Amino acid sequence: MDNQTPTDNFNNQYYNSSPNNATQIEQDEYDPIPPIFSFSFRGRWGRLSYINALVTAMGISFAVMCVLGIVLALTIGLNSINLDNPSDLSQNFLSGTGIVFLIVIFALFILYMIWAIRFSVLRLHDLGWSGWWVLLLTFGAFIPFVGFLASIASLIIYYCLPGTPEENPYGRPVPAGSKLGLIILCVLMALYAILIALIIFGVGLAAFNNTGY
Structure with missing residues (x-):
């Protein structure tokens, strides 16, 4: 037998409709959005989270390119000042500082590629697809007569298709990202x-x- 008073019923309704309870329900229904600065391939990214990651990567890449350009210009300038014969500049650069500079650029490029592949994998996970599809979508863009179609398909898949509204093999849905x-x-x-x-x-x-x- 239900012995609750009208006051108890009112308190229960208030608790169930309170913002804290709604927040708890949302946390129970969604997984947290994976961080951008990570190399983990676990989790899902919605369309907005994917776009936020791309814009962040573009900004960081631009900043890094500016810094590397300044360092390269200063290095070449200092080498040209210290050399008696300016024609030996390229040989001296490639035999010394230039090698270290090229190694740094190559290492940053590898890290960026892994980071960029992670973006696509997390977006594919949101669709319930295996991350291995990124290989087909990426390398398909370089196949003659097929590359254009592969590029269009990639734009539609990554930017337009919504993720699965329910839990899939890669986790529960994640909240919508910032616009x-x-x-x-x-x-x-x-x-x-x-x-x-x-x-x-x-x-x-x-x-x-x-x-x-």
Whole structure:
């Protein structure tokens, strides 16, 4: 027999509808979003989390390229000052500092490739697909007459297809990521489109002027 008073019923309803309880329910239904700065291939990434990771990787890559460019310019400048014969600059660079510089670039490239492959694998996990599909989608882009279709398929799979709403072999669904990466990506794409339009306009204007009309 139910001996609960109206007050008890009200308290239970309040507890069940409270924000803390809703948060607990959400935590029970979802797995945490895997961190960006990791080399673990476990877990799932939704579309927004995938885009956030790509934008972060683009920003870090740009910063690293700037730093390496500055270091390279300073190294070449110092070597040219210390050399009596500037024609020996390339030979001296490749026999000394240049070797270390190339090794660092190669190591960073390998780490970046592993990191980028992880992005795609986690996104495929969200669809319930094996991470090995990334090999087909990646190398398929280099196959003649098939590469274009493989590239289109990759864009649709990584950016458009929603993940499975229920638990799959790679874990439970994860919460939706921040939309900041999507906004930044859209801005970059818009700037890129404007740049291409300006280049086409400039080339067309130059060709028009050369015709003499």
